[in-house]
Amino acid sequence: MGKKLLLEHINVPGIETLEVYRQKGGYASVEKALKTMTPNDVVEEVKKSGLRGRGGAGFPTGMKWSFLFKPEGVERYLVCNADESEPGTFKDRFLMEHIPHSLIEGMITSSFALGAKTSYIYIRGEYFYVARILEKAIDEAYAAGLLGKNILGTDFSHDCYVQVGGGAYICGEETALLESLEGKRGNPRIKPPFPAIAGLYGCPTVVNNVETIATVCPIINMGGEEYAKIGIGRSTGTKLISASGHINKPGVYEIELGLPVEEFIYSEEYCGGIINGNKLKAVVAGGSSVPVLPAHLILKTEKGEPRLMSYESLSEGGFVSGSLIGSGGFIVYDETTSIVKNLYTFARFYHHESCGQCSPCREGTGWMEKILHRIVEGHGKPSDIDLLWDIQRKIEGNTICPLGDAAAWPVAAAIRHFRAEFEEYINHPEKIKDVKHYYSVNAISA
Amino acid sequence: MKVTIDGQTIEVPEGTTILQAARMIVDNKEYAGDNIAPPTMCYYSKLKTSGGYCRSCLVKVNKGSEKDPRPMPKLVASCRTTVMDGMEVMNTTSPEVIEVRKGVVEFLLINHPLDCPICDQAGECHLQDLSYEHGLAKTRYDFKRRTFNLIDIGPYIKLHMTRCIMCFRCIKVADQLTDNRHQGMLFRGDVSEISTYISKAIDNDFSGNMIDVCPVGALTDRTWRFKSRVWFTKPMDAHRNCTKCAGKAHVWFKGDDILRVTGRKNKWREVEDWICNECRFEKKYVTDWVIEGPTHIDRHSVISANHYENLTSLKLDIAKQQKKLNKK
Numbered sequence: 180m181g182k183k184l185l186l187e188h189i190n191v192p193g194i195e196t197l198e199v200y201r202q203k204g205g206y207a208s209v210e211k212a213l214k215t216m217t218p219n220d221v222v223e224e225v226k227k228s229g230l231r232g233r234g235g236a237g238f239p240t241g242m243k244w245s246f247l248f249k250p251e252g253v254e255r256y257l258v259c260n261a262d263e264s265e266p267g268t269f270k271d272r273f274l275m276e277h278i279p280h281s282l283i284e285g286m287i288t289s290s291f292a293l294g295a296k297t298s299y300i301y302i303r304g305e306y307f308y309v310a311r312i313l314e315k316a317i318d319e320a321y322a323a324g325l326l327g328k329n330i331l332g333t334d335f336s337h338d339c340y341v342q343v344g345g346g347a348y349i350c351g352e353e354t355a356l357l358e359s360l361e362g363k364r365g366n367p368r369i370k371p372p373f374p375a376i377a378g379l380y381g382c383p384t385v386v387n388n389v390e391t392i393a394t395v396c397p398i399i400n401m402g403g404e405e406y407a408k409i410g411i412g413r414s415t416g417t418k419l420i421s422a423s424g425h426i427n428k429p430g431v432y433e434i435e436l437g438l439p440v441e442e443f444i445y446s447e448e449y450c451g452g453i454i455n456g457n458k459l460k461a462v463v464a465g466g467s468s469v470p471v472l473p474a475h476l477i478l479k480t481e482k483g484e485p486r487l488m489s490y491e492s493l494s495e496g497g498f499v500s501g502s503l504i505g506s507g508g509f510i511v512y513d514e515t516t517s518i519v520k521n522l523y524t525f526a527r528f529y530h531h532e533s534c535g536q537c538s539p540c541r542e543g544t545g546w547m548e549k550i551l552h553r554i555v556e557g558h559g560k561p562s563d564i565d566l567l568w569d570i571q572r573k574i575e576g577n578t579i580c581p582l583g584d585a586a587a588w589p590v591a592a593a594i595r596h597f598r599a600e601f602e603e604y605i606n607h608p609e610k611i612k613d614v615k616h617y618y619s620v621n622a623i624s625a
Numbered sequence: 626m627k628v629t630i631d632g633q634t635i636e637v638p639e640g641t642t643i644l645q646a647a648r649m650i651v652d653n654k655e656y657a658g659d660n661i662a663p664p665t666m667c668y669y670s671k672l673k674t675s676g677g678y679c680r681s682c683l684v685k686v687n688k689g690s691e692k693d694p695r696p697m698p699k700l701v702a703s704c705r706t707t708v709m710d711g712m713e714v715m716n717t718t719s720p721e722v723i724e725v726r727k728g729v730v731e732f733l734l735i736n737h738p739l740d741c742p743i744c745d746q747a748g749e750c751h752l753q754d755l756s757y758e759h760g761l762a763k764t765r766y767d768f769k770r771r772t773f774n775l776i777d778i779g780p781y782i783k784l785h786m787t788r789c790i791m792c793f794r795c796i797k798v799a800d801q802l803t804d805n806r807h808q809g810m811l812f813r814g815d816v817s818e819i820s821t822y823i824s825k826a827i828d829n830d831f832s833g834n835m836i837d838v839c840p841v842g843a844l845t846d847r848t849w850r851f852k853s854r855v856w857f858t859k860p861m862d863a864h865r866n867c868t869k870c871a872g873k874a875h876v877w878f879k880g881d882d883i884l885r886v887t888g889r890k891n892k893w894r895e896v897e898d899w900i901c902n903e904c905r906f907e908k909k910y911v912t913d914w915v916i917e918g919p920t921h922i923d924r925h926s927v928i929s930a931n932h933y934e935n936l937t938s939l940k941l942d943i944a945k946q947q948k949k950l951n952k953k
C-alpha cells in the first residue's frame with residue numbers, strides 16, 4: 180500500500196463533518212501554524228517540501244508563494260481554483276465531496292502563510308452540490324472558531340467564501356478565473372502583470388489548485404523535509420489521480436509519485452487492469468490537454484526504462500516520445516478505441532470552450548474540429564492530415580493563454596503516434612460507415 | 626534603454642513597447658526598408674488596454690536584455706511587451722515570425738466573407754492590406770463561413786458582424802469615450818459577436834469613432850454606405866468650429882459633394898483626434914467646413930493610386946515614357 184496523506188480517512192463514516200474530521204486529527208495544521216509558527220515559517224516549510232502545483236502546470240508552490248507582492252496596506256488574496264473542467268480530471272471534486280474540511284483547513288493555513296484576510300473558492304457551476312458541501316463545512320468551521328475573527332484565540336482573522344462559476348473550462352485559467360470572480364466575462368488577461376503582483380481586484384493574489392491547498396496540511400503537520408522524502412526526485416509527495424477509460428476499477432487514487440505506470444494500470448490496488456482482458460492501446464496521462472502516448476511509450480520510455488508516475492518521468496523524451504502528468508486525469512484506451520474519434524471529441528471540446536479573444540485559438544480550434552469531423556464522417560481528404568498538423572503548429576505558443584496549446588497538443592500527438600489510423604479513415608471511408616464511438620481497429624485493417 | 630529591431634538600434638524611454646520602438650525607428654530616420662514596424666490589427670495607441678488579441682504583431686525576442694540575454698521562449702505580442710535594455714528583436718528577419726504571421730492572417734480570413742467587392746471598407750481595409758502583405762494567395766479553408774444578420778446600432782452605424790475580426794477596438798471606444806457603455810462581446814469562441822446590450826442603440830456624441838477604429842468593414846457609416854468606392858473620392862483636410870470636439874477632420878469629396886467625414890488618420894492609420902457625431906454625420910455641406918487642402922496619403926493604398934497627387938506624377942511618368950518611345 181502506498182502512503183496516503185489526503186485520502187487516508189476517506190472511508191471513515193462521517194468524515195465530511197467537522198466532528199469526525201477533528202477526531203481524525205483534522206485542523207492540526209491550523210493549530211500548529213497559527214500558534215507556533217510565523218507566516219514565513221509556513222512558506223519555508225512548503226518550499227522545503229518541494230510541493231508542485233497540482234492544477235496542471237506543476238509550478239513549485241513555495242516559490243509561487245514567495246513571489247507574492249506584499250506592499251503595505253494592500254489586501255492580498257488566496258483563491259482556490261476548483262473549476263476542474265479538464266476532461267478526464269475529477270480528483271478535486273472527489274476530495275471536496277468527501278473530505279471538504281481538508282480544503283478549508285488548507286485554505287486557512289495557506290492564507291495565514293500569505294497574510295490573506297480573505298480567500299475564495301471558485302468552483303465550477305456543475306459542482307453546485309459540492310459547493311453546498313463546502314459551504315456547510317465553512318459554516319461548521321465558523322461555528323467552531325476556525326474561521327472568522329481571532330481564529331483559535333490568535334490575532335489571525337480570516338474569511339473564506341465559495342463562489343460558484345458558470346461552468347466554463349476557460350474560467351480554470353487563473354486570470355480568467357479572477358475576471359469571473361470579479362463578476363466579469365471570464366476572459367484570460369494579457370500577462371504581465373501576473374496575479375502575484377495584480378490579481379483579484381488588482382491586488383496581489385495567489386491562485387492554487389484544490390489539491391495543492393489541501394496538501395499544505397500534511398506538509399505543515401509532518402514538516403516539509405519529511406514530506407519531501409515521499410516520492411521520487413523533484414516529484415515529491417503523493418498525488419491524486421483520476422483514472423478512467425477501459426480499466427476495471429475507474430476512480431480516484433492517491434499514489435506516491437514515482438509509482439511505475441505499469442503497476443498503476445495493472446495492479447489490483449489501483450486500476451486493476453484493462454477491461455475484458457483487452458490489450459492496452461494508449462493512455463492520456465494528465466487530462467485531455469496532454470499528448471496521448473501509445474502503449475509502448477507509456478509503459479516504457481524511449482530509452483527502455485520503466486515509465487513512472489512523476490513529473491519528470493512522464494515528460495521524459497519531450498513531446499516526441501513523452502507527455503505530461505498535467506492535472507492527473509489518467510484516461511486509458513484499450514485496443515477497441517478509435518484515436519481519431521477520440522481526438523474529434525477533444526477537438527469539439529476545445530472549440531466549444533475557446534473564449535474567442537485571440538485569433539489563432541478562436542479560429543483554429545473550430546477549423547480543426549471541422550476537419551476532424553469530416554474525417555470521422557468518412558469524407559476526409561489525404562491533405563487533411565498535414566493541414567491539421569500545420570494548424571496546430573500555428574496555434575501552439577502563439578496565443579494569449581495556454582488553452583491554445585491545450586487544443587494543439589492532443590492533435591499533434593495523435594498524428595505523431597497514430598498517423599496510420601488517420602490514413603485508414605481517409606483511404607477506406609467505406610469501412611467506418613457503421614462504426615459508433617468505439618470500434619475495433621483490427622476490424623478496419625482486416 | 627537601447628533596443629535593436631531587425632538590426633536597427635534605437636534609444637527609447639522606459640516603458641516603451643517593442644511596437645512603439647519599431648514605429649519610432651520608422652519615424653526617426655529615413656529608414657530604407659519598410660515593415661520594421663509589425664502590422665497591428667487590434668492595437669490602437671489612443672485606446673487604453675488595446676492590443677494583444679489579434680497576434681499579427683508577434684515578434685521574436687532573441688535576446689531578452691543586457692542583464693538576461695536569454696531569448697524568450699515564445700514569440701511575443703510586440704504591442705504588449707515592453708522593451709528591456711539591450712533587447713534584440715526580430716520582426717521581418719525571422720522566418721519563424723513570417724511563418725506564424727501567415728498563420729494569423731489565415732486564421733483571420735477563414736471566417737471572413739471576403740465580400741470586398743460590396744464592402745465599403747475596401748480600399749482602406751487593414752485586413753486587405755495585411756493579407757496582401759503577409760498572407761497566402763489561396764485559402765485552405767473549405768467549410769461554410771459563419772454569418773450574422775446586419776444590425777443597426779442607432780441611426781448612424783451599421784454593424785456587419787460577419788466581417789468582424791474581434792479586435793475589441795470598438796468595445797474600447799464604447800468603454801473609454803462614451804459614458805454609458807452598452808456594448809460588448811456576447812457568446813464565446815468563434816461564435817462570439819460584438820453586440821449592444823439588448824439591441825440598445827448607442828446614442829452618444831462620440832460613438833461614431835468606432836467606425837474609424839474598426840480595421841475592417843464591420844462597422845460602417847450609415848450616411849455613407851454604398852455612396853461610392855473610396856478610391857473615387859478625394860480626402861481633404863478640413864476643420865470647423867465645434868463645441869464638442871476639435872473639429873479637425875478629413876472630408877471626402879466626390880465632385881463637389883462631401884460624401885463622408887472621418888477623423889484625421891496618421892501614417893499608422895490611427896485617428897489623431899476623436900471627432901463628434903455631429904461633425905461626422907451631420908456636416909456634409911462644403912459651407913460647413915474650412916478646407917485646408919488635399920490630404921497627404923503616404924501609404925501605397927488604392928486611394929492614393931487614384932489620388933490627384935499621384936495622378937500628376939503618373940501623368941509625368943506617362944509623358945516621360947512617351948518621350949522615350951518617340952525618341953526611338
Ligand SMILES: Cc1cc2nc3c(=O)[nH]c(=O)nc-3n(C[C@H](O)[C@H](O)[C@H](O)COP(=O)(O)O)c2cc1C
Nearest residue numbers: 232233234260262263264351352353387388391581
Ligand atoms: C484553460 C485552462 C484551464 C485550467 N483549468 C484549471 C482547473 O480547472 N483547475 C486548476 O486547478 N487549474 C487549472 N488551470 C491551471 C491554472 O491556470 C493555474 O495554473 C493553477 O490553478 C495554479 O494552481 P497550482 O499552482 O496549485 O497548480 C487551467 C489552465 C488553463 C490554461
Ligand code: SF4
Nearest residue numbers: 534536537540578580
Ligand atoms: S488561447 Fe483561446 S481561450 Fe486563451 S485567450 Fe486565446 S482565444 Fe481565449
Ligand code: SF4
Nearest residue numbers: 789790792793795839
Ligand atoms: S466590429 Fe470592428 S472594431 Fe469592433 S471588434 Fe469587430 S473588427 Fe474590431
Ligand code: FES
Nearest residue numbers: 677679680682704
Ligand atoms: S496588434 Fe498586437 S496583438 Fe493585435
